[in-house]
Amino acid sequence: MARVSDWVSSKKNQGLLLASIGMGAMTSARADLPEVEQPSRGGSGILELWQNYGYDVILLLALAVCSIAFLGVAYHSFNVYGEVQTRKATWGQFGATVGVGGILLVLVIWMVTKASEIL
Structure with a gap:
């Protein structure tokens, strides 16, 4: 030992x-x-393959932008709801916040969808 x-x-x-x-x-x-996953649009040559990987990365970033917009609207809505509970704001202000936030989210998602079609 x-x-x-x-x-x-x-x-x-x-x-x-x-x-x-x-x-x-x-x-x-x-x-x-595991084997490397092919991009969503495939690709026959090396250049086209890298372009399609770039497309997937850009779509992932666009999804992150939509998520951040949703979190921002939700955070602001929760703050206004807290103010309604302490009687610093009205239910009308809360409804307006949720309504405008919903419209904002729809616009963000629509613009990201249109931008992905351009790519």
Whole structure:
């Protein structure tokens, strides 16, 4: 037992031990990697493939913009609802906030859809 602890305490042997453990972990980690997903519009050449990947990234960013708009409307609506509960605002103001926010969301989604058709 003393020999094993002496062998492991050596800096050179620690590096060798870590390298062998790391190599074993890497080979098992690379065993069943999934294949790369093709873009939504496909692509026959390398240039067309990258353009279609760019299209997918832009659509993902557009979805993020719609999500941020929804969160902004929801946050403002909750604030106005809190003001209604403390009697600093009226139910009419709350209804107007929700109505205008809904129209804003419809416009954002419509504009993002039109922009994706241009691409």
